Amino acid sequence: MSGKGTKTLAQNRKARHDYHIEDVYETGIALTGTEIKSVRAGRVQLKDSFARVENGQVMLHNMHISPYDQGNRFNHEPERTRKLLMHRLEILKLIGLTREKGYSLVPLSIYLKGGWAKVELGLAKGKKNYDKREDLKKKDAMREVERALRDRQKG
Template identity: 70%
Template sequence: MSKGEGKLIAQNKKAHHDYFIEETYEAGIVLQGTEIKSIRAGRANLKDAFARVEKGEVFLHNMHISPYEQGNRYNHEPLRTRKLLLHRREINKLIGATKEQGYSLVPLKLYIKNGFAKVLIGLGKGKKKYDKREDLKRKEAKREIERAFQQKQKGIY
């Protein structure tokens, strides 16, 4: 299996809109008992999440995992900070990259692979407003070409 394969639980759709993703890393997550049950039920959200390197370890902040319905007193805090599991050389590479101006760690996908929850994090450089506009123009032009091509295939032209 390559990176990003498995049962997709959550995806950060705004990440590619707001960042130029240059590299991706697959990381495991340290979870509590009821968190994995909620993730398997598909009750996780990466919308405002971000990762940060602190004291030689990578942590995921603001990822929302809803409390498990049958969790009673053992339930977890939905927005707690979670540790990501990466190899030392990957962490060292990320430390060097995030020290550069404008680079951040953005979670792209949350998925289950071989029974374990994994996060695909991307090393991204923030886009400026004009970059976002350019992407929207490019996407719209591609959509127009596809529409014209399909109409020509159907014989409408």
Template identity: 65%
Template sequence: MAKGTGKVLAQNKKAGHDYFIEETIEAGIVLQGTEIKSIRAGKVQLKDSFVRIRNNEAWISNMHISPYDQGNRFNHDPLRSRKLLLHKKQISQLIGRIKQDGYTIVPLKMYVKDGYAKVLIGVGKGKKNYDKRDDLRKKDAKREIERAFKARQQ
């Protein structure tokens, strides 16, 4: 299977707006208790989450997984940091990339592949305001062209 295939449960649309994504890596994630049930129910948010490297391990922070409705008192903390499962070589490549000025690691998608929860993380460089405005201008122009073409067909 190609990267990013499977049932997409959460997507970080803001990442594409705020960063130029240059490289993507698929990573497993360490979960506790009823977290996988909440993820399969689609109760996960990647909006403000980020990836940090600590002690040569990748950790995803600020990812919100809602507590499972039918869970008991052993439900998990929704905003806890979760470890990402990557090879040492991949982590060292990530460390090399983020040491460059302006690069960061952001989660792009969360999906289930072969029964396992996976996170697609991307290495990206932050966009400036004028880059964001330029992207919006291109998007609006494309939308206008499609609208005109659709009106012409009718």
């Protein structure tokens, strides 16, 4: 997410490699005081995190936010489950898709927008190994074409 007034803090690069991203949602995230301070310092990691709809709410699991350095005994637990803030109709749509069609909810990035922490949540379907190999072949071919064009312009 790169727009006016946004600052990307962490990205889940592996998500686009492992999944076909069908749809993307911008969600808010409910954080405690020491958590938002650590997030603003960029001490957040999305590796192996995922979201799940539980009791009509979207919950984010395994997102690591490092403890705040100046925090006291009330500091937060680094990998606690956090609530994502979405509209009711969006949540109902996600419930139907994740139950029936085999989709997963994967956080793609976390960023600050107007002082608020936001999570870019992708509705994803898992890739097979041959899909991953195809993507790597396409990426390599594009890299070769760009290199050839660059060399042609120089010479």
